[in-house]
Amino acid sequence: DTVTVPVSAKTGKGVEDVLEMILLVAEVADVKCIPEGNARGIIIDSRMDKAVGPLATLVVKDGILRPGDYVVAGSASGRVKALINEYGKRIKEAHPSDPVQIIGFDEVPDVHSVVYAVENLDTSRSLAEYAKNKAQKEKSVTTRHHIRLEEFLSTTGNSDEKKDLNVILKADSFGTVEALKQALAKLENNDVRIEVVHSGIGSVNSSDVMLASASDAVIMGFKVKPDAQARKLAEVEGVQIKVYEIIFNLIDDLKKALEGLLEPEEVDEVIGHGHIKQLFRISKVGTIAGVQVDDGHVLKKGRMRVYRKNEEIADVAIEVLKHYKDDASRVDAPMECGIKALGFDDFQEEDQLEFHSKKSVKRTIDFTE
Template sequence: MSKIRVYELAKMLGKSNKDLLSMLEDLGVEVKTHMSSIDTEVAQLIEETVKSEEGKHTPQMQKEETMVKEKQCVRVRKTATVKEVARLIDVPVAETVKTLVDAEIMAPAGTSIDEAILLALGEAYNIEFQFEEEGSAPKEEGKTLSAGRPVFHGDHMEPRSPIVTVMGHVDHGKTTLLDYIRKTNISAREAGGITQHIGASTVDHEGKKIIFLDTPGHEAFTAMRARGAQATDVAILVVAADDGLMPQTREAINHAKAAGVPIVVAVNKIDKPAARPDRVRQQLSDIGLVPEEWGGDTIMVDVSAKTGQGIPQLLEMVLLVAEMEELKADPTVTPEGIVIEAKLDKGKGPVATVIVQQGTLHRGDIILLDSTWGKIRAMLDSRGRQVSKAGPSTPVEVLGLTSVPQPGERFILVENEREARDKTAKWEQIKREAETVTSKRMTLEELYSQMKEGEIPQLNLLVKCDVQGTCEALCAALEKMGTSEVGINIIHRGVGRIAESDIMLASASNAVIIGFNVRPDKNAQKIAEVEGIQIRLYDVIYDVIDDVKVALEGMLTPTIREEPLGQAEIRQVFKVPKAGKIAGCYVTEGTIKRSARARVIRDGVVVWTGSLSNLKRFKDEAREVNAGYECGINFAGFQDFREGDVIEAFELIEERRHLD
């Protein structure tokens, strides 16, 4: 029995993937994701259901209804899509697309409109379309046209293009893959494809844009995350089919997972004779990335960056993942975004490539970054052309900054240059003060005190070893030490020296680095000292386990035990001016200590529990009074005691717990 994927059926029916998944759920069909396959019989049932639900809106019926009505006038934006027009005229998207097909116009739901599309729809539904004037004030939500149809202007959240980072092991084809994608789009430039990278590449696929960050490697990816910035929506993990899983592949996966970014795997070099894509899938499954065709939820596409095989499907999968993530932004709010690349150009001065994440950035805006500011005197798009504005997910090169910022810095809009100067001066002062104090990070010895303050729920470790076998054995032993109360989170494990990228990942995740028979290089050591990252070096596995065990035991909530000290009887109550009431007591057993906790018991019932504020033997202060002696006692915040009350003194003892 043949099968079809959910996303393919959704595309055929003009439905969104989420709508189709919801329909399948209503029909009792179990599917995991839009990549799941269903039988053609189920697909036919879905198609019939869609036709049944939308039958009243067929083109013929719609034509018959509109024949007797006055021709309606609907205003649309020049940049609207077929889907948006369908919403405006209150016709299902699938039927709108089919109407265009009947008119011999192939225009999927996401296609931008043109006069031919509007003419065909106007004839089919007896509607006259008019373009809105550029710059005209948007109508308020809820207002309707004379024909009675709603205008959707109230919600400014709009879909935005996905931002993609390509990651993977050295020589697995990351750069070749990007180069092929760029070359394909350059050759199709007249048809709308583009690419002239400025730290980011903009690619067109089926009328939709994808932004590829050109910053290579996971080091920069994590450096941005360490600054609290997140510019990536989807990560493409490139794995060579003839090489398989390698150390940097694992590292890239850990970096993407730590950032919470969905992964699409590109199994590259399938054109080579030694290619074994199924072996790659098995290796990735073993570390938690199970292919969707094997029942998992990770999309994997076989590609050849050399021949271009599978590249269109890869781009389609990226767009599908982006659709499921429902990436949206508001182009009308105050602009903000992130720096992805910066340099000092001899002719242009400080130049930064930024990606706008919210709002719309205009030439002439004054922006404030973490370390600098500037008034934008020019903006260049990915083709090197000057532009006057840039909306969400748009990469642009900005000129006019006072100095060169660092990748990962965020920018916001400010009203005037004075505000920008003042805030920059304050930040520089704070930075100078911070540099006088050594940056302090978590150490194993501090875990217990931090746990008491509720700051550390688990111990984060980054493990680097000399060989893979030792690494697997050590990590397995460490992971077994976790309990239901305290856990171990190994954010990354790898083979080889401790590098700068390890320090950055540890910094971003507040982790301790465990090095077994390896050492940090000089640059990594310097960065660790600046960042305050603790590096523990070992050559005996048992030493690692013992140290981590001590740290975990320190994270366990201690047991509180009550230790009885003694009892006393209140035999007389004295009233002292300014001091209030004092209990004249006789110690009947044990010892009463000044530092003790106490209970006041009356007729067998505890009436108060607290601390002693004073303990005296006659007129002298006393640290403790033993059985058989008299004393005077003041209670902290309690004076409602009486003759005959019994005082129980006790101490609370914290006992450190141990792992079983």
């Protein structure tokens, strides 16, 4: 429900009522801020000023913002040269809920982007560069569309010619690969032909993803997982990787795809990355990992993959998520947090973390030629 209050800026009628309602809604919704520490804010306006360069207007949400702080907002970064309040006067610090203009960005940041104060200029530049590269990758993904099991029959269903479903098979042994090939051969019919473009043993790697992209194939793995580089490359190339532990499920998904009956899938979505800065071992509690969230966010109800020297060593559920001393349901980059994993304590400093969660994706059909 939304509170509505009659108000007139011309006569001033209702202004006091609006302020009271803001306080009431904030109290009911338990809207709170973190009054100290690194600042975080939301940009509400930005422009290129002929006199001072990129100029951003923001509302501080958490922490204290001061001249000299290093900041990042999406692909824009810099150092705060000056803070200007709503009266056009320079101020020494801005607190939560304060509207303020920032001079010091290297480019005009996007409106609605989140501003974070970070430790140093290198951190702000690296985060901005990462955001810029991520945006370019997402843009490139929108121009690529490879076949998915959910769409196979639907995208070609009106044609009388025989359809080809290209598949790349990876398994844990040669015997399993041959058994899968024989099982796939039995699924072929007069309308559909399954073409095994490539097969092999071992984890799904970058070469498999590039081959799948070139041949418009689906990668299907049995008792193997994609490595970290293959996961990232698959996102960029728009290639689907399906991993199975039970051979019946693999065959059943293929049958449903060929019959056009595959239900919307529950996909594993990567939502952020981070690394472990420090470990805290607490008796009767276990190991708490002090984590720097590098990009995206981490959810308490999510999971995380732990990588050491680019190799996945664990995929665990998150049991406890804290921001400072408070329990948190979500922590966004570039903030720090404490994480306790469910049933896993073998962390090391500088371990790389990939946060992910399950998301139900509705069936979509691409009608473009």
